[in-house]
Amino acid sequence: MRSLLERNRRGTATAAVLAVLVLGLPGCSDDEEKGGDAGPGAPAAAQNDTKKEVRTTRVEVVEGLGAKRGLNASALYDRLSPGVVTILSVFDGGASLLGEEGGEGGQGSGFVLDGEGYIATNAHVVTTGDAPDAERAEEVYVEFSDGNRVPAEIIGDDPNSDIALIKVNPAGLDLTPLELGRSDDLRVGEPVAAIGSPFGERQSLSIGVISALDRNIESLTAFAIGNAIQTDAAINPGNSGGPLLSAQGQVLGINSQIKSTGGGGEGVGFAVPVDTVRRSLRELREDGSVDYGYLGVTSQSLYPQLAERLGLSGPAGALVVEVVPGSPADDAGIEAGRRKIEFQGQVDIPAGGDVILGVDGRKLSLRDDLADLISARSTGDEVKLDVVRGDERRTVKVELGERPERAPAQP
Numbered sequence: 001m002r003s004l005l006e007r008n009r010r011g012t013a014t015a016a017v018l019a020v021l022v023l024g025l026p027g028c029s030d031d032e033e034k035g036g037d038a039g040p041g042a043p044a045a046a047q048n049d050t051k052k053e054v055r056t057t058r059v060e061v062v063e064g065l066g067a068k069r070g071l072n073a074s075a076l077y078d079r080l081s082p083g084v085v086t087i088l089s090v091f092d093g094g095a096s097l098l099g100e101e102g103g104e105g106g107q108g109s110g111f112v113l114d115g116e117g118y119i120a121t122n123a124h125v126v127t128t129g130d131a132p133d134a135e136r137a138e139e140v141y142v143e144f145s146d147g148n149r150v151p152a153e154i155i156g157d158d159p160n161s162d163i164a165l166i167k168v169n170p171a172g173l174d175l176t177p178l179e180l181g182r183s184d185d186l187r188v189g190e191p192v193a194a195i196g197s198p199f200g201e202r203q204s205l206s207i208g209v210i211s212a213l214d215r216n217i218e219s220l221t222a223f224a225i226g227n228a229i230q231t232d233a234a235i236n237p238g239n240s241g242g243p244l245l246s247a248q249g250q251v252l253g254i255n256s257q258i259k260s261t262g263g264g265g266e267g268v269g270f271a272v273p274v275d276t277v278r279r280s281l282r283e284l285r286e287d288g289s290v291d292y293g294y295l296g297v298t299s300q301s302l303y304p305q306l307a308e309r310l311g312l313s314g315p316a317g318a319l320v321v322e323v324v325p326g327s328p329a330d331d332a333g334i335e336a337g338r339r340k341i342e343f344q345g346q347v348d349i350p351a352g353g354d355v356i357l358g359v360d361g362r363k364l365s366l367r368d369d370l371a372d373l374i375s376a377r378s379t380g381d382e383v384k385l386d387v388v389r390g391d392e393r394r395t396v397k398v399e400l401g402e403r404p405e406r407a408p409a410q411p
Contacts, residue, residue, distance in 0.1 A: 055172030059115035062176060062249060071191035071247035077205045080249055082145045083112045083176035084242055086197040087121050087152075087166070089137035091128050106137070109196035109242030110166070111178045111251065113281070117170035120281055121241030122256055122272075123157040123220060126166060131159040131221040132405035142168050145203050156284035159220035160292055160375075160403065161272055162256055163280040164241075178243055181250030183227060183273035186213055194233045194255055194269075196242030208233030208267075210252075214367050217257050217270050222407035223292075226372040227273045229253045235269040244271040253277065279376070293377035293400030296327020297334060299356065299370050300349075309343050310351055312388065316363065318356040318370035319349075324408060332398045334387070358386035374400065 062079050089106040108125030112118075119142060127134045136154055143149045150168050157164040190210045198204050212230040219225050231244060235255045244253040253271030260268075283290040299318035307315050320336045323329050337353030358364055359373040360383055377383060379402040387396050 057115060057117075057170040057172065058174045060174065060176040062179070071193060071207060073193060073205065073207050076193055076245065076247070076249055077195065080176065080178060080245065081195055081203050081205070082174065083178045084145070084195040084203065085110050085112065085119060086143040086200075086202050087119075087125050087241060088141040088143065088149075089126050090139040090141075091135070091137050107197065107200055107238055108240040109238065109255075110142070111241075111243045112175050114177050115170060115175050117168040117173070117175070118155070118285070119152065119166050119168065120254065120277065121164050121166060122254060123159050123162045123164040125241045126154050126164050127157055127159070127220075130406075134159060134220065140166060142166070143202070144173065146174060148173060156288035156290075158280045158284060158290040160223055160290065161225055161276050161280045162219055163254065163272065163277055163284070163290075165281055165284040178245075179250050180274050180278055181246055181248075181252050183229070183252060183275040186210055186229065186252065188212060191247050192231055192233055192252065193245045193247075194231070194235050194239060194242060195245065196235070196239035196255060198234075198236035198238045200238055206234040211268070215270060216371075217272075221403075221405065223375075223403070224371055225256075225272055225276065226369065226375065227276065227367070228256075229271040229273055231269050231271065232267040233269065234267070239269075250274075251277075291378045292403040293374055293379055293381050293383075294328065294403040295370075295374045295383075295398065295400060296324035296329040297336075297356075297370070298322040298324075301364075301366065301369055302355065306343060306349070309341070310355075311390075312355060314357060314388075316357075316365055317388075318364055320354045320356065321350055328398050328401045332385075332396050334385075334396065334398075335389075352390065354387050354389050356385050356387055360384050361386075379403075 087108045087110045106125060108121060110119045110121035113120055126137050126140055129135055140152045140154060141149055142152045152166040152168045155165040155167050188210050192210055193205060193207045195205050208231050210229060211232050215228040215230050216224040216226055217228045229252060235258060239255045242255050243251045244255055246252050251274055253273050254277055255271050257270045280290050298321045300321050302317045302319055304315040320334060322336055323334055335353050337350035339351045340348045341351045343349055356370055364370055377400055379400060381400050383398055385396045385398060387394055
């Protein structure tokens with residue numbers, strides 16, 4: 001899997017692999033007036049009192065998109081492309097945006113969330129390195145479709161979902177917020193569009209369909225990002241952080257990764273689903289970070305034949321493969337089977353241990369697997385696990401711990 005971030009280091013272009021998208025936070029009304037030349041988030045008192053200059057933020061509310069005949073690419077681009085931005089990040093002591101000698105620069109995409117100047121993108125666009133050693137960019141700039149380029153501040157980044165929230169001073173800018181959709185009712189085959197800056201080519205449009213749902217992609221902490229959207233819309237390095245849009249113009253996800261043998265788009269791209277994006281952006285705006293609950297198990301999804309081979313009555317669930325010592329699951333007595341079997345070409349399948357069938361009364365499925373349901377909780381939350389071991393079925397109460405900065409290495 002390759003990320004979609006385009007970086008320049010000491011004059012040499014290198015393609016990394018990851019992308020970020022935005023969340024639609026509450027907008028503000030038209031003709032909202034802000035102060036003038038202060039930096040991002042500066043109070044009105046910091047403005048130039050002598051000139052008494054007032055710069056107006058104009059917010060363009062997009063309505064009426066949604067062709068019943070399918071995706072109208074031209075109309076969608078005309079209405080929404082002003083809400084998609086190019087993000088330029090400077091690392092390592094002040095490198096130029098062109099990758100001149102002295103540091104590193106990165107370029108990705110993002111989109112406007114509201115009239116207050118909040119913008120969503122991928123965490124890997126504004127940070128460098130993997131958790132727990134990632135470092136934020138020293139400078140971030142946002143370039144709009146009308147040519148305006150303004151500094152931005154990083155409000156927070158979430159390496160577990162590869163999401164970041166940044167903010168610009170909206171004074172004097174024309175802002176077009178994008179609307180967040182939902183990811184729970186998507187269907188394979190639906191038309192989608194991606195807008196971003198592949199290879200630095202600003203405001204580029206590509207179209208395709210949803211190729212698959214319920215994919216898992218790896219985050220910057222090596223924990224999985226579940227329910228990712230697979231698309232054949234062309235996305236390439238530089239698309240990271242840009243929106244994957246529905247025919248109605250709603251954000252369905254943030255373009256983040258590609259599978260590639262040569263470093264370019266080959267029709268297999270992945271977006272972080274918008275429901276995950278929404279939760280991450282909300283907590284980043286409130287707290288500057290996102291809290292994820294931690295159970296401490298490695299599991300394997302059951303399928304009917306394996307369930308029958310293990311003597312289980314239900315066809316779905318999470319077979320516990322490993323329990324992290326000292327984790328909440330370990331403290332609650334969850335165990336993996338010590339006996340190993342081989343089945344349908346897979347070796348070392350644990351037998352005789354626990355199988356988790358549901359969380360808080362919600363049955364596990366291919367779409368709602370154990371990792372997805374636990375990730376939606378926070379540290380300190382108590383969950384009830386429906387667990388079966390052999391002929392014994394029981395309910396286990398577990399208080400979730402704090403997710404480690406990086407997923408434990410698999411044996």
